[in-house]
Amino acid sequence: MSNLHIIAVPFPAQGHVLPLMELSQCLANHGFKVTFVNTEFNHKRIVNALADETHVGDRIHLVSLPDGLEPGEDRNDLGLLCEGMQRVMPGKLEELIEKINEEESDKVACVLADESSGWALDVAAKMKIRRVAFWPASAAALALSFNIPKLIHEGIIDDDDGTPLKSQEIELAKNLPKMKTADLLWTCFHTLATQKIIFQLLVRNSKYAKAADWLVCNSAYDLEPAAFTLAPEILPIGPLLASSRLENSKGNFWPQDSTCLEWLDQQKPSSVIYVAFGSFTVFDQTQFQELALALELSGRPFLWVVRPDTTDGTCDPYPEGYQERVGSRGLVVGWAPQQKVLSHPSIACFVSHCGWNSTLEGLSSGLPFLCWPYFADQLLNESYICDIWKVGLRFDKNESGIITEGEIKTKVEQLLGDENCKARASKLKEVAMNNIKEGGQSYKTFKNFLEWMKS
Incomplete structure (x- = not known):
């Protein structure tokens, strides 16, 4: 045949x-x-x-x-x-x-x-x-x-x-x-x-x-x-x-650093802040440092994906002495096996650019979000997350257009202290996954699609 x-x-x-x-x-x-x-x-x-x-x-x-x-x-x-x-x-x-x-x-x-x-x-x-x-x-x-x-x-x-x-x-x-x-x-x-x-x-x-x-x-x-x-x-x-x-996800533009999964295995359940901004987002030096300091000040373990081209690359973007101060509490990788990371039991929340893949992957893992959209449909997805599904929070920028370390730290604490938000995220995981199980709407559509393809 x-x-x-x-x-x-x-x-x-x-x-x-x-x-x-x-x-x-x-x-x-x-x-x-x-x-x-x-x-x-x-x-x-x-x-x-x-x-x-x-x-x-x-x-x-x-x-x-x-x-x-x-x-x-x-x-x-x-x-x-x-x-x-x-x-x-x-x-x-x-x-x-x-x-x-x-x-x-x-x-x-x-x-x-x-x-x-x-x-x-x-x-x-x-x-x-x-x-x-x-x-x-x-x-x-x-x-x-x-x-x-x-x-x-x-x-x-x-x-x-x-x-x-x-x-x-x-x-x-x-x-x-x-x-x-x-x-x-x-x-x-x-x-x-x-x-x-x-x-x-x-x-x-x-x-x-x-x-x-x-x-x-x-x-x-x-x-x-x-x-x-x-x-x-x-x-x-x-x-x-x-x-x-x-x-495993195939088709990545950068090699995935799977060592972060072993690091996650050593962290407590629901303790780690996962930070990833997809393949396009670029930060200026000021904004990058505010985020770095906020993660340090949070006192929580964090896994942060920093692509080689996340900043303009003219100088070391991290605050002075940053790696020494953060030590093993924070792990920075160039690109992560994101679906495996998000479904790991030690992840507490997802700081995301709200690209649709990341949004679906976070939802399918039952995680709450902190939304940091960059462009295109990401603002629309932020509105879904914060206004329609109510499983995440927005950041507010200051008068210079910067999301400050204080704002980031406050929102992290607010999100992780909100049990209702976590419950809604967990419910939404069920909703998403039921659609692809036998009898679900996506499952049925895909089955009809396969039959049409074979006809």
Whole structure:
């Protein structure tokens, strides 16, 4: 029997690659063959982190395509990256599919693409191949994109670049996070030129996603029922977690430092503050030091993920004598096996940038949050955590825009002293995990999806 062959195309950011890889692993476990297509730049990072493997298991093959940028160009500049990809990647993907169809007995049956890589869905449509759009973030964030025409029609945003024309709070539906017009997904970029590129891309991608055969989302109906009611075309299949299948997350851009798990084994239950800000957040020296001092002053054990590029790297970012004073009470690692860390019994709370993967992973471990969003949908997720689910607290910035050591220390104490918040977090874990158990909504949707794929 031939294997059904799927091409999976993530958007080239860590928070997009990981959940699509988890979905690919689920599909591989059901007998599908997956060719996973990263940009050349990310392919190198992932293969290095996997210790030079180009296969994940025996059914997922990692391949790469150029992203249209020169070696030295800044791939954190999303406007530049999206334009480069749009220019080069559609033609290269088409060539890859033709090559697979010529050389292999298992022809490409389906393109499974991140909604933010809508160009790949367009290629599949032109080649008359079945297409599935995958949304790795909250259903609320995608429903917001789908509502852009309505926001333009109501005169709330500009139709060319999405700039807010009114300063107000938007509530798309009851029980959805309220959003300030200044904090919309596309308004957080440093230049108007980048904002315009991203905004127009969102509009275009919404059309591609709605035209796909399936639109699946890494969320659960019971976590955000109002969003799924507002946009019923979005189908929940989450939370997609490697840990729920007892596997390691694959597709990390940096090698995971697993020594922190042994360190956690030596800490008391529910004692450790876990601090991690995902793959994009950058701190200036002042803010970094305030956080470092707050962790020191908390008197609690802490595990802190500091990527090599977390600060600008011009000087040692830590306060003088910091490591000596903190000693073995604090552990700093470059990148952590986050799902295993969060589900470890010694973790007390999660200081997070509120990326959707981190949000789901924290919820699925029943942890309360301290929210420190950086950009894009992270502000929306903060609102879910603090206002809708009530399982976390926000930080307040001072007049210079800094979250001070005193503010951090106060909120840590407030959160860890709040038994109701911990009880709600524990309840939400049940809600999230019940969706992927047999009989749960995500489980049923995924089963129907598999049957459609095999038909």
